[in-house]
Amino acid sequence: MSTQFTLHGGIDTIGGTIIAVMCEGHRLIFDMGRVHHAKLPAFDAVLLPRSIRDLQHSGNAPQLHGVFQGDEEWDGKTLLALSHNHLDHTGLLPYVQPQIPILVSPDTHHMMTALDLVSDGFRKPLNYEEIPFGQVREFGPFRILLTPVDHDTPGASAMLIETPDMRMVYSGDLRLHGLHPNWTEDFAAMASAFKPDVLWIEGTRSPAVNNDNILKERDIEPALVEGLHTATGAYFTFYPRHPERVHSFLNAVKATSRTLVLTAESAYLFDEFEGPTASDTFLLLSDDEQTWSPALAQRVKERGWKTISSRELHGRDREFFVQLPYPLLGSLIDIKPAQGSKFFHMNGNPLGPHELAWDNLHRWLQYFGVDFVYTGSTGHGSRSDIHQLILQIDPRVVMPIHSLQPQRIGVSHIARILPVLGKAYTQSDLQTAGCPTQAELDAANAD
Ligand SMILES: [Zn+2]
Ligand SMILES: [Zn+2]
Structure with a gap:
């Protein structure tokens, strides 16, 4: 069976990214975040969900068979991976079945363990599987590699994912104005050489043209x-x-x-x-x-x-x-x-x-x-930074995510899909995707 993928969250929100890639009966799911959606009923410090079902039935978590507590048991053919430790990428982990392996960079593992010990961590042993940057993890037909990017927390990673018929890159959260811009630059070079069919890239600061008005x-x-x-x-x-x-x-x-x-x-x-x-x-x-x-x-x-x-x-x-x-x-x-x-x-x-x-x-x-x-400094690149990365990586198709206004992200000669929640995409969707016109991009960024 050829590869298909579905975005279950984090399209028109800042964070909450959940993407499931399926190939030959195996499934890779990356990031397990939880965010407040402006249009959904929210839980807070007083109004607490009783279980994952409350989150699912209020639109705050996706239905993913065999992943959460109370689902059918883990089938051994599902692997989770995390880009970094922020809650908008990890907030649903307390509801995940503890035996499912969760692929993480060494520093993400270190941070998750430290948070468990001293603060608002998950305090429940999860099955973290640490993988050094640059080392390939094979999983059924998948080959997965984590590589560092500069973000405002240790261990932040992008992912390069390969199946027999598709090459995918996930940016995680990243910036170019931090103390380690070379990590993000090296990721872009590696992703470019990988020649991806699809690039999922964050667009948190899509309304910000550049970094003129921020502190680095x-x-x-x-x-x-x-x-x-x-x-x-x-x-x-x-x-x-x-x-x-x-x-x-x-x-x-x-x-x-x-x-x-x-x-x-x-x-x-x-x-x-x-x-x-x-x-x-x-x-x-x-x-x-x-x-x-x-x-x-x-x-x-x-x-x-x-x-x-x-x-x-x-x-x-x-x-x-x-x-x-x-x-x-x-x-x-x-x-x-x-x-x-x-x-x-x-x-x-x-x-x-x-x-x-x-x-x-x-x-x-x-x-x-x-x-x-x-006096803060954001962990996210500006629109021009994100565009620079897209141009350098030069994917067949870019899918902007992790943004309140993903339509602001795009360049006129690289095909773009503004993803739809829950839709299953295949290679044929990528082959037939068109480029946004300059007029379309200008209109999206008119203000
Ligand atoms: Zn995020
Ligand atoms: Zn983050």
């Missing part, structure tokens, strides 16, 4: 130094899953004679990926100490990290740079920030106005007189 990863440190010089109290949020960024924080506090204060979770992940970390590198905020997992408490003890509470931070505004993630905003009550304090938002939840907590974050900051300053 290397811009964060100077922006922080400038901001910290003029701030009294200084607080921040970021993704603890991006431990490499902590180096920018450490350099910025050094340049401004402050001390970095991290949550224990962030310290643990930094220590895991960038450590080992000496006891005087930073202080830990002790406000959430009662929630530390045994592994976290053990690491704090082993490293001899010192703690400080929000009460002890009061009145010493200019001495510190304090991580205050959303769940710890209540610490502002004890800190009582001085006038002229700033909150540096460097990604992390809530991410933006599409999240319910966004307004509340701003209310907390306004009430305590703290100025909001965005």
Whole structure:
């Protein structure tokens, strides 16, 4: 039987990508994300799904036979693969049958295991199968290879997938303005040599023409130094899953004679990926100490990290740079920030106005007189970056995904399919796909 593939999620949303490729009775499914869809009923921290069935029956998860708990048993002919650890690519994993192998890069495996131990991880043993970058994993008629791309978390991968009659490339999430643009560039070169029939590429920032209005990863440190010089109290949020960024924080506090204060979770992940970390590198905020997992408490003890509470931070505004993630905003009550304090938002939840907590974050900051300053750097390439990659890879067909406006992505001489949810595509769909006209592309990007 010839190869066919179906997109089960992540077409007109940022994340939630689930693509199933079938060939000769074998099935490869990559990414298992969960996202909020603007038009669907949502679950939240209070309104919880009882099982995968609740997610499926509300449109928040696909029906995939033999994958989720309660389905028929795993048949040995299904393999999952993950591009990276972000929740919009892994959020359905808690519902997956634990015996199904899940192909991951070594750093993705490391991060998933670390999250299981110390934070909002899945806390359930899953059957991860680590595969070094560049090594081919054979699975029935499939040959699968992971290769690194630059994104804002360790282990992020693109995938090259081959069956007897189709060559496929999945970009995962990627950027060219991070600290490792060569990873993304090398992926594009490798994908180009692979001569894919289809390229699934992310278009998160399809409305952004270029990177003129964003901070690049290397811009964060100077922006922080400038901001910290003029701030009294200084607080921040970021993704603890991006431990490499902590180096920018450490350099910025050094340049401004402050001390970095991290949550224990962030310290643990930094220590895991960038450590080992000496006891005087930073202080830990002790406000959430009662929630530390045994592994976290053990690491704090082993490293001899010192703690400080929000009460002890009061009145010493200019001495510190304090991580205050959303769940710890209540610490502002004890800190009582001085006038002229700033909150540096460097990604992390809530991410933006599409999240319910966004307004509340701003209310907390306004009430305590703290100025909001965005100092983050996105993990996603601009439209021109994505177009540059498409041109270089030169697939037979490009399918833009992982985007609120996938129609903005495309070039006039490369065939494009704007994918339809649940449709089974075959080689003949790819052979007959047409190129978007320049007028069509211009209209999509008219604003
Ligand atoms: Zn994503
Ligand atoms: Zn991501």
